[in-house]
Amino acid sequence: MGDLERAEALIALRRWPEAAALLGRVVASEPGALRPRCLLAQALLGAKEGTEALRQAEAAIAANPTSEWAHRLRSMALSQLGDLAGALDAARDAVRLRPGLVNAHVRLVDAALGMGYMQEAEEAARRAREQTPLHPDAHNALGRVALARHEDRIAESHFRDGLRLAPEHPALLNNLGLALSRQGKRRQAVALFAHASKADPTDDAPHRNAAATAAAGGGLAAVVVIGEVAFGVTQSAVAGALPLAAAAVGVVIGAMVFIRVARLIRAGMDGPRLDPVASRKLMRSLRGRVRAPVRAPAMMSINRWVWVAVGGVALLMAGGAFVEVLEPTPGDPTSRAMYGGLLVACLGGAATVWAILRRREQQPYI
Secondary structure, three states, rough: OOOHHHHHHHHHOOHHHHHHHHHHHHHHHHHOOOOHHHHHHHHHHHHOOOOHHHHHHHHHHOOOOHHHHHHHHHHHHHHHHHHHHHHHHHHHHHHHOOOOOHHHHHHHHHHHHHHHHHHHHHHHHHHHOOOOOOHHHOOOOHHHHHHHOOOOHHHHHHHHHHHHHHOOEEEEEEEEHHHHHOOHHHHHHHHHHHHHHHHHOOOHHHHHHHHHHHHHOOHHHHHHHHHHHHHOOOOHHHHHHHHHHHHHHHHHHHHHHHHHHHHHHHHHOOHHOOOOOOOOHHHHHHHHHHOOOOOOHHHOOHHHHHHHHHHHHHHHHHHHHHHHOOOOOOOOOOOOHHHHHHHHHHHHHHHHHHHHHHHHHOOOOO
């Protein structure tokens, strides 16, 4: 394998600095060759070295003014440097040189969207689809224009058309997730972001989009993000663990209530005093009648922040159950009923924790 082939393999793996270093040596030995210089500009763009990428792209244009690739790389470098008007002009030059190339039209779409020229972006995307109707990037470009126009259902249709041609296309998966998220279909969006991150683990955009969707979607979306994106488990496995987690919280709270009642019985309190909301006056009188201070029952002696954490988990799970009640899992008729019960259980657990915290504030002797 030659140096250029190794460099292209490194670029495919997004190992930009290594590719740039290798291509720098190739360009130094062959300064007039177009392909190594364009590949070097591409690697530098990936490494976010826009200034040097622009220099290499302009050197490629000087060596071959009719190279569409060099003009397209120059447009990308100018866009990375913030010169959006220059990037649009360079993209137009690329389309003029190769009007039948989908990549040139897609770059023009990106540049026109950067300037806010929706009409030009839409025309470029439509030309790309007309010339290459089986290319997924053409459908992705049309969908991105629709997203920019806030036409989310139209964008969804374009992205789905592209995914029929390339089911594992990372950009299409990510953008379809954005379109669904804007329509309130958060669970489906998170699943698509997770799929996109698996299709291209080097891209951080699906992770950021998943986190934003989770923050807007409540507890269940957050759990799915942690499970799918961070750990790679399936959504059904994560969702199925929620009732078990709720049961665990309930068992802990129930055990602590039992310990409290048992210790009150051991302290010699009769029936009326078994009431867990006994008054402060009663506890003071009890404290004065015994030689040793009354020890705090285990349930009440736990640090306040532990109770805050337990209540927070219960509320988080209640939020996730609420999301599932509003938007049940497709094809699962028991989903709404199951998560409705989970919602009630978690809210009850959170209310119990609140009562415990309030009790601690009212009775410092317990």
